[in-house]
Amino acid sequence: xxxxxxxxxxxxxxxxxxxxxxxxxxxxxxxxxxxxxxxxxxxxxxxxxxxxxxxxxxxxxxxxxxxxxxxxxxxxxxxxxxxxxxxxxxxxxxxxxxxxxxxxxxxxxxxxxxxxxxxxxxxxxxxxxxxxxxxxxxxxxxxxxxxxxxxxxxxxxxxxxxxxxxxxxxxxxxxxxxxxxxxxxxxxxxxxxxxxxxxxxxxxxxxxxxxxxxxxxxxxxxxxxxxxxxxxxxxxxxxxxxxxxxxxxxxxxxxxxxxxxxxxxxxxxxxxxxxxxxxxxxxxxxxxxxxxxxxxxxxxx
Amino acid sequence: xxxxxxxxxxxxxxxxxxxxxxxxxxxxxxxxxxxxxxxxxxxxxxxxxxxxxxxxxxxxxxxxxxxxxxxxxxxxxxxxxxxxxxxxxxxxxxxxxxxxxxxxxxxxxxxxxxxxxxxxxxxxxxxxxxxxxxxxxxxxxxxxxxxxxxxxxxxxxxxxxxxxxxxxxxxxxxxxxxxxxxxxxxxxxxxxxxxxxxxxxxxxxxxxxxxxxxxxxxxxxxxxxxxxxxxxxxxxxxxxxxxxxxxxxxxxxxxxxxxxxxxxxxxxxxxxxxxxx
Numbered sequence: 292x293x294x295x296x297x298x299x300x301x302x303x304x305x306x307x308x309x310x311x312x313x314x315x316x317x318x319x320x321x322x323x324x325x326x327x328x329x330x331x332x333x334x335x336x337x338x339x340x341x342x343x344x345x346x347x348x349x350x351x352x353x354x355x356x357x358x359x360x361x362x363x364x365x366x367x368x369x370x371x372x373x374x375x376x377x378x379x380x381x382x383x384x385x386x387x388x389x390x391x392x393x394x395x396x397x398x399x400x401x402x403x404x405x406x407x408x409x410x411x412x413x414x415x416x417x418x419x420x421x422x423x424x425x426x427x428x429x430x431x432x433x434x435x436x437x438x439x440x441x442x443x444x445x446x447x448x449x450x451x452x453x454x455x456x457x458x459x460x461x462x463x464x465x466x467x468x469x470x471x472x473x474x475x476x477x478x479x480x481x482x483x484x485x486x487x488x489x490x491x492x493x494x495x496x497x498x499x500x501x502x503x504x505x506x507x508x509x510x511x512x513x514x515x516x517x518x519x520x521x522x523x524x525x526x527x528x529x530x531x532x533x534x535x536x537x538x539x540x541x542x543x544x545x546x547x548x549x550x551x552x553x554x555x556x557x558x559x560x561x562x563x564x565x566x567x568x569x570x571x572x573x574x575x576x577x578x579x580x581x582x583x584x585x586x587x588x589x590x591x592x
Numbered sequence: 593x594x595x596x597x598x599x600x601x602x603x604x605x606x607x608x609x610x611x612x613x614x615x616x617x618x619x620x621x622x623x624x625x626x627x628x629x630x631x632x633x634x635x636x637x638x639x640x641x642x643x644x645x646x647x648x649x650x651x652x653x654x655x656x657x658x659x660x661x662x663x664x665x666x667x668x669x670x671x672x673x674x675x676x677x678x679x680x681x682x683x684x685x686x687x688x689x690x691x692x693x694x695x696x697x698x699x700x701x702x703x704x705x706x707x708x709x710x711x712x713x714x715x716x717x718x719x720x721x722x723x724x725x726x727x728x729x730x731x732x733x734x735x736x737x738x739x740x741x742x743x744x745x746x747x748x749x750x751x752x753x754x755x756x757x758x759x760x761x762x763x764x765x766x767x768x769x770x771x772x773x774x775x776x777x778x779x780x781x782x783x784x785x786x787x788x789x790x791x792x793x794x795x796x797x798x799x800x801x802x803x804x805x806x807x808x809x810x811x812x813x814x815x816x817x818x819x820x821x822x823x824x825x826x827x828x829x830x831x832x833x834x835x836x837x838x839x840x841x842x843x844x845x846x847x848x849x850x851x852x853x854x855x856x857x858x859x860x861x862x863x864x865x866x867x868x869x
Contacts, residue, residue: 323733323772327618329855336614343853347629354633361637361710363703366696386703389710400804407803408810467815469802472701473649475815557803585702592803 397591420546441572459483466556482535494572502577623725637711643695644704734773744776
């Protein structure tokens with residue numbers, strides 16, 4: 292690599308009297324440059340060393356303190372660092388900030404006109420019911436109706452499943468549902484477009500959000516555990532956001548949210564609420580079941 | 593301008609005869625040193641939270657165990673550790689041993705995700721700082737692979753293998769000569785780990801935004817394969833760090849110090865330069 296005959300080249304590229312650069316000229320842009328020598332007074336060198344060691348040492352202490360403060364109390368307790376759960380009041384601030392930054396990034400990446408990938412029937416995979424609560428008694432289905440609130444008309448509208456299927460076109464799509472836990476499933480969904488519902492029953496003009504409720508959810512012991520999610524109107528208007536009535540060609544089962552559930556493939560599975568009973572359009576961001584439990588609010592993927 | 597240039601002037605005027613007293617060689621740019629050390633807490637945070645995220649839905653699964661219902665191969669490995677490692681036989685919950693010791697713990701998904709995003713954004717910022725430092729100093733050239741590297745890296749590898757034996761038998765053991773900043777094995781390791789940093793960021797985005805960035809997910813063979821890539825890249829970092837730390841400590845204080853102060857007193861490695869004052 293280093294050619295011997297270039298040793299005698301004049302030392303023209305010396306930068307300063309203190310820095311001597313080896314005289315070989317690099318033969319290409321990618322070739323490693325010769326090492327840069329410096330002449331330094333020993334006292335100055337000691338001072339530099341002391342300064343840098345102190346600075347990096349202080350940085351290490353700060354990083355260890357900040358890092359362990361950010362770890363969850365249960366982890367610290369298990370490691371024996373703290374004895375009891377004493378939460379540092381501002382601790383959540385930085386973690387929440389990073390979650391909001393990530394939500395803003397997700398929102399910036401989202402485009403109402405970008406479609407998510409679709410699959411063929413042969414690519415369909417089993418869909419699990421990830422709900423660890425009790426499955427409701429199917430007796431609610433004949434009584435079921437959907438209530439719409441926060442409309443431009445100022446009225447509250449009630450629709451049953453026959454109304455919905457008779458007055459809206461049904462679309463089919465095979466898309467992937469991605470769970471926040473990390474698993475995913477490809478399923479064939481059919482239902483009406485949320486966008487079509489929004490056109491027929493327009494929300495009030497200031498509305499930016501949708502609150503979706505499911506009142507048929509039960510906790511693990513059959514106790515009521517109402518589920519509700521927030522959804523931005525822009526996602527509701529996406530062409531692949533469905534109010535689904537069918538899974539893989541069959542009407543939805545109770546486990547998968549009969550008779551009507553949300554399918555928003557641009558969102559994590561937890562936003563895809565089952566057995567919707569009420570849709571409310573709001574100006575301010577509504578509460579979200581999982582956001583209250585420390586997960587993201589936007590959940591765009 | 594800075595404090596140090598001011599000091600140079602002061603000392604130069606006071607004792608001009610000492611000004612060129614010690615010859616040192618510039619090793620690492622300030623930004624490179626900064627990002628190098630920041631990687632320690634950031635990668636630790638990413639691994640701890642990452643394994644907690646992995647716990648929620650393990651990539652490597654088998655059919656549910658008839659007794660415990662467990663599907664997670666990492667939990668099986670965890671139980672295996674508790675059975676075979678002395679002193680761990682009485683651990684409360686063997687399947688959770690790994691999660692209790694190298695993650696935030698089982699059942700911590702929400703907390704783990706927030707910490708993972710925080711560390712991931714810091715990791716990307718830190719990567720940018722490293723790229724900036726390498727570009728400003730031109731140090732990136734020292735990491736590029738060369739045609740002769742494979743042979744030289746193997747030589748170096750066998751040299752490292754022979755060191756403990758040579759120490760035991762009190763024989764002198766000279767490493768192969770090289771005139772570059774890093775030897776071929778170092779260069780290969782550093783080059784791979786930098787690329788792995790970029791790829792782990794890319795696979796991370798492929799998992800995080802599989803709909804908006806579906807083309808990126810597609811490049812890594814789909815959603816599930818992107819998770820597998822991301823998982824094994826974590827192991828690559830762990831497998832890099834272990835010999836990295838051992839070799840730095842074995843190489844001596846000068847090498848470790850050079851990543852803190854930026855210069856090395858070992859100027860002799862370069863050609864045609866006499867380190868004697």
